[in-house]
Amino acid sequence: MSGGEWTSRSMPYLTARPPGAADAWTEEAAEAGRRGSQRILHAGEVVAPARVALMLGLAAGSTVVTRRRLIELDAEPTELTDTYYPRDIAVGTALAGAAKIRGGAVTLLAALGHVGARVVEDVTAQIPREEERERLRLGAGEPVLRLTRTTYDATDRPIQADVMLMPAGRQQLRYEIRLGPSQPG
Secondary structure: OEOOEEEEEOHHHOOOOOOOOOOHHHHHHHHOOOOEEEEEEEEEEEEOOHHHHHHOOOOOOOEEEEEEEEEEEOOEEEEEEEEEEEHHHHOOOHHHOOOOOOOOHHHHHHHOOOOOOEEEEEEEEEOOOHHHHHHOOOOOOOOEEEEEEEEEOOOOOEEEEEEEEEEHHHEEEEOOOOOOOOOOO
């Protein structure tokens, strides 16, 4: 964290948590001496928006399971996240419900046999729609960063699509990429 900005790291959010562990957001905020929380605003089946259908490799008009969450840091909105799952993976699981998932959704996905092996993220900037601006408590004209993330399993099947909106003035994204062998020698 630098200044009043929050630095977001993706890796903890992409791997399953140890049994009994808190979700990655709660833990990351606590490590910085802050309080991370989230509210589920909606959960259930919806027709996939066109962009999401493409991300998940589904036909237009396909039904998916979604979870819309408002992520907060010290009770201030820091992110509005819509997460989508192929229906055959998520229907009938806690992913389709409004309750918080112990250890986070990635941990539940792994328990269901769906482990991420590759992730593609794209970041753009935009002006939020009115409803998004209100939820994130932004002034008129304040931009957001939009991070879209598709997680693929080892067979290269998309298993999760995320669309995250973050107030641009309150967020810094950090990526670390390790090149070459992970072990010296």
